[in-house]
Amino acid sequence: MRTIEKSNFPEARVASLARRRWLQGWRPYPLVISVLVSAFGLFTSFATVSAAALTVLLLLLFVALAYDGIWFVPASLEAGVAGEAALRRSLLELDDSYTLFTGLIAPGGLEVDAVVVGPTGIVVFEVKSYVGTIIHDADGWRRVVLDGRGHLHSRGIGNPSTQVSRAARAVERYLQGHGVHATVRTALVFSDPQAQLDIEAPNVPVLRLSQVLAFVRTADVLLPATQVAEVVLALDALPGQQPTRE
Numbered sequence: 001m002r003t004i005e006k007s008n009f010p011e012a013r014v015a016s017l018a019r020r021r022w023l024q025g026w027r028p029y030p031l032v033i034s035v036l037v038s039a040f041g042l043f044t045s046f047a048t049v050s051a052a053a054l055t056v057l058l059l060l061l062f063v064a065l066a067y068d069g070i071w072f073v074p075a076s077l078e079a080g081v082a083g084e085a086a087l088r089r090s091l092l093e094l095d096d097s098y099t100l101f102t103g104l105i106a107p108g109g110l111e112v113d114a115v116v117v118g119p120t121g122i123v124v125f126e127v128k129s130y131v132g133t134i135i136h137d138a139d140g141w142r143r144v145v146l147d148g149r150g151h152l153h154s155r156g157i158g159n160p161s162t163q164v165s166r167a168a169r170a171v172e173r174y175l176q177g178h179g180v181h182a183t184v185r186t187a188l189v190f191s192d193p194q195a196q197l198d199i200e201a202p203n204v205p206v207l208r209l210s211q212v213l214a215f216v217r218t219a220d221v222l223l224p225a226t227q228v229a230e231v232v233l234a235l236d237a238l239p240g241q242q243p244t245r246e
Contacts, residue, residue: 001091001092001094001095001096001098001099001100002096002098002099002100003088003099003100003102004099004100004101004102004235004236005102005103005240006101006102006103006104006105006238006239006240082129082191083127083128083129083189083191083192084102084113084114084127086127086191086209087113087114087125087127087189087191087209087212088100088102088114090209090210090212090213091116091212091213091216093213094116094118094213094216094217097118097119097225097228098116098117098118098119098216099116099117099118099228099232100114100115100116101114101115101116101117101235101236102114103240104171104235104238104239104240105238105239105240106167106170106171106174106238107170107173107174108170110166110167110170111167112124112167112170112171113125113126113127114127115171115235116216117228117231117232117235118216118223118228119219119222119223119225119228120216120217120218120219120222120223121182121183121184121185121219121221121222121223122171122175122182122183122184122185122223122231123184123185123186123187123215123216124164124167124168124171124184124185124186124187125164125186125187125188125189125212126160126163126164126167126186126187126188126189127189127191128157128160128188128189128190128191129190129191129192130143130157130190130192130195131143131145131192131194131195132144132145132146132195132196133145133195133196133197133198134157134190134195134196134197134198134199135198135199136161136198136199136200136201136202136206137198137200138200140156140159141156141157141158141159141160141161142154142155142156142157143155143157160188161188161202161203161204161206164186164187164188164204165186165203165204167186168184168185168186169184171184171235172184174234174238175231175234175235178230178234179230180227180230180231180234182223182227182231183221185205186204186205187204187205187206187207187212187215188202188204188205188206188207189207189208189209189212190206190207190208191209193208193209
């Protein structure tokens with residue numbers, strides 16, 4: 001399987017930031033240190049102007065380092081990148097007649113986690129790394145998580161099935177504009193193996209990582225090699241996702 005990473009904030013960048021993390025584990029460290037430095041400044045600034053200036057400079061340095069990701073990487077970013085990497089690993093058995101695109105931006109600014117193109121068709125994936133129990137019923141999507149005190153909390157997660165459907169429609173319209181007429185399938189993938197799925201009547205296929213490979217290999221209509229090449233060429237012209245700070 002060929003892989004084309006369109007995002008300019010790939011997995012390697014997150015791994016690099018994680019390795020540079022000076023203080024592991026407790027994410028509020030930068031804030032705590034900044035508060036301590038500020039407290040130190042309150043005591044010293046009354047003595048000399050130079051001490052006050054030094055305090056301000058140190059405080060700005062700590063804030064800048066924290067914001068730049070030296071001490072932490074946003075948890076959602078780490079989880080998202082890990083989920084997409086897990087999706088790639090689940091597809092490694094595909095041969096070179098398949099191409100995996102990650103980090104695409106479809107027309108209209110829609111982010112597309114992953115697209116697989118091959119003889120069995122085109123599949124747009126939305127990957128979610130949620131933990132806890134994922135529920136879909138008449139009330140929509142939500143997840144239930146256990147906090148540190150043993151209490152259950154229900155949290156909305158938007159509408160991931162609509163999200164992946166919109167992305168697939170955008171990709172399909174884009175390809176049609178390039179003269180490629182093919183059905184684009186969709187799948188919503190939950191990558192955390194510990195997550196519990198309680199899904200009722202979803203309007204898109206909902207998969208675990210262990211089901212992804214079989215889903216890609218299953219097709220009612222096969223795409224000829226010439227059409228696969230046209231799709232790959234068209235998708236390769238799309239831009240990639242930009243890094244965001246949280």
